[in-house]
Amino acid sequence: MTAMRTITASVMGGIAALLTVGCGDPLPVVEGDLAFVGVNVIPMEGPGGTVLLENQTVVVAGRRIASINPADAVEVGDDVEVIEADGQYLMPGLAEMHGHVPGRPLLPADTRNLLFLYVANGVTTVRGMQGDRSQFTMRDQIARGETMGPRLFLSSTSMTGGQVTTPAQGAQLIREYDQTGYDLVKMHEGLSREVFDAVADMARDVGIPFGGHVSDEVGLLHALEAGQVTIDHLDNYIEALVPEEHRPEVPPGLMGVGTLVDLVDEARMPQLVESTRAAGAWVVPTMVLWETVFFGDWPATELRAERPELRYMPPETVDQWEQAIADRLAGADRVAYRRVRELRRTMLQALHEGGVPMLLGTDSPQVFSVPGFSMHHEMFLWVELGMTPYEVLESGTRRVAEYFDATDDFGSVAVGHRADLLLLTANPIADIGNVARRAGVMVNGRWLPESQIQERLAEIATFYGN
Numbered sequence: 297m298t299a300m301r302t303i304t305a306s307v308m309g310g311i312a313a314l315l316t317v318g319c320g321d322p323l324p325v326v327e328g329d330l331a332f333v334g335v336n337v338i339p340m341e342g343p344g345g346t347v348l349l350e351n352q353t354v355v356v357a358g359r360r361i362a363s364i365n366p367a368d369a370v371e372v373g374d375d376v377e378v379i380e381a382d383g384q385y386l387m388p389g390l391a392e393m394h395g396h397v398p399g400r401p402l403l404p405a406d407t408r409n410l411l412f413l414y415v416a417n418g419v420t421t422v423r424g425m426q427g428d429r430s431q432f433t434m435r436d437q438i439a440r441g442e443t444m445g446p447r448l449f450l451s452s453t454s455m456t457g458g459q460v461t462t463p464a465q466g467a468q469l470i471r472e473y474d475q476t477g478y479d480l481v482k483m484h485e486g487l488s489r490e491v492f493d494a495v496a497d498m499a500r501d502v503g504i505p506f507g508g509h510v511s512d513e514v515g516l517l518h519a520l521e522a523g524q525v526t527i528d529h530l531d532n533y534i535e536a537l538v539p540e541e542h543r544p545e546v547p548p549g550l551m552g553v554g555t556l557v558d559l560v561d562e563a564r565m566p567q568l569v570e571s572t573r574a575a576g577a578w579v580v581p582t583m584v585l586w587e588t589v590f591f592g593d594w595p596a597t598e599l600r601a602e603r604p605e606l607r608y609m610p611p612e613t614v615d616q617w618e619q620a621i622a623d624r625l626a627g628a629d630r631v632a633y634r635r636v637r638e639l640r641r642t643m644l645q646a647l648h649e650g651g652v653p654m655l656l657g658t659d660s661p662q663v664f665s666v667p668g669f670s671m672h673h674e675m676f677l678w679v680e681l682g683m684t685p686y687e688v689l690e691s692g693t694r695r696v697a698e699y700f701d702a703t704d705d706f707g708s709v710a711v712g713h714r715a716d717l718l719l720l721t722a723n724p725i726a727d728i729g730n731v732a733r734r735a736g737v738m739v740n741g742r743w744l745p746e747s748q749i750q751e752r753l754a755e756i757a758t759f760y761g762n
Contacts, residue, residue, distance in 0.1 A: 326362070327355070331353055331379065336384065336386070337364065341708050342708075351368070353365050360714060360741070385719070386720075389739065390692040392660065392668075393526075394423065396662065399426065399431060407434070411445030416737070419667070419668050419671060420737070421696065422447070425508060427451045427482060447706075451482040451508070454483075457484075463493070470495055474504045478504070479504075480505050481507075484509045485509055485549075492518075493522065534553055535556065537639070539564070554635070565646045578699055581654065584665070585658055587637050589621075590636075591637040592633065595622075600618070606664070607762035608666060608669075608757055609661070610760050620663050654678075671731075675688045685724055689728075694707040
């Protein structure tokens with residue numbers, strides 16, 4: 297990232313105040329429901345935009361940002377709730393771009409708890425990737441403010457090879473998913489190329505995007521050519537690094553991808569990067585989960601110790617996760633796992649350096665991946681792999697709005713945008729770890745101070761006997 301450009305709003309405000317005093321006129325009064333006063337704003341406006349606005353007053357009214365002014369240039373109305381935010385940092389709420397939103401199997405209390413875990417960590421938008429019709433009711437209740445939770449974009453039930461076996465069936469499902477109102481068709485493993493092509497053709501005809509996994513029978517390059525909008529989990533990139541003449545006749549599948557590492561030609565990476573970029577596809581890597589579930593070589597006992605947020609999940613769920621790790625590691629080729637892990641990291645770095653747009657996502661809740669908390673692990677790894685904190689924050693805020701073609705609605709701290717905000721006690725641009733140093737979260741215009749967040753988290757832990 298280029299050197300930060302900082303507008304010192306306090307200087308501007310001081311000049312405005314002197315002019316006002318000289319004229320003898322009172323400062324203009326800003327009205328609304330709530331105001332963050334004296335806050336440093338990280339607008340996330342995009343290339344060429346201001347990185348930091350210091351000492352601002354940001355007013356929220358009716359679930360939208362009503363005004364942003366230098367704090368020294370305005371007065372706050374008497375009926376406005378004031379959040380004294382001197383020295384704190386206000387940024388847009390984060391988006392989880394591969395979340396598993398609850399469906400019918402969960403009890404209402406479990407659903408409320410899970411949704412709050414996202415909000416507690418400043419995740420105010422979730423692209424749900426495990427479709428269920430019941431989620432439409434949940435989405436609408438959240439939008440109306442009846443249920444606390446992140447704004448939801450919903451994918452269809454997964455299109456898998458085991459369930460979708462003919463082109464006609466695939467095309468019909470696309471029509472149904474579009475009419476039902478899903479935002480995305482979720483692609484999964486096992487689709488034949490013939491069925492995939494029918495699905496892709498119909499999706500383009502009705503205008504519904506499709507994304508997610510890449511079936512081995514389809515292949516990465518064909519999925520990109522067909523217009524798949526997101527490639528999640530870096531799916532099929534390692535397989536695509538193997539020259540066609542060296543690929544096994546029967547694809548080894550996800551758990552067998554380690555058998556391909558000796559066949560990989562890393563010189564193919566630039567081609568894959570350019571194909572992804574040229575196709576206009578977005579990548580949702582979900583790196584930490586994949587390293588934990590499939591390509592990690594550490595025991596679950598270590599993960600339990602490293603992730604105290606597990607106390608916010610049902611104990612039986614955590615026990616199942618631990619057993620899944622133990623089963624996978626039994627007899628595993630740990631050397632191959634490490635090589636796959638390093639290949640994936642190298643591939644992610646190449647995609648980033650090649651200008652392929654990234655979206656933050658963690659596939660939570662999944663094995664040892666707790667909603668909201670998993671975002672911090674993912675962001676930390678991306679910085680470790682060479683991205684700047686600002687680039688990582690972009691991938692979970694403004695770039696998400698670009699993906700949804702909604703940059704006038706959310707993803708930035710700007711007048712008229714949704715009041716989905718994260719207030720921090722330290723600058724996340726200086727250290728990505730500061731995203732966890734919350735003073736509070738605003739979701740759908742509702743303000744939650746950190747004290748209230750901690751009280752609710754403690755209730756959840758007690759609910760699960762932790």
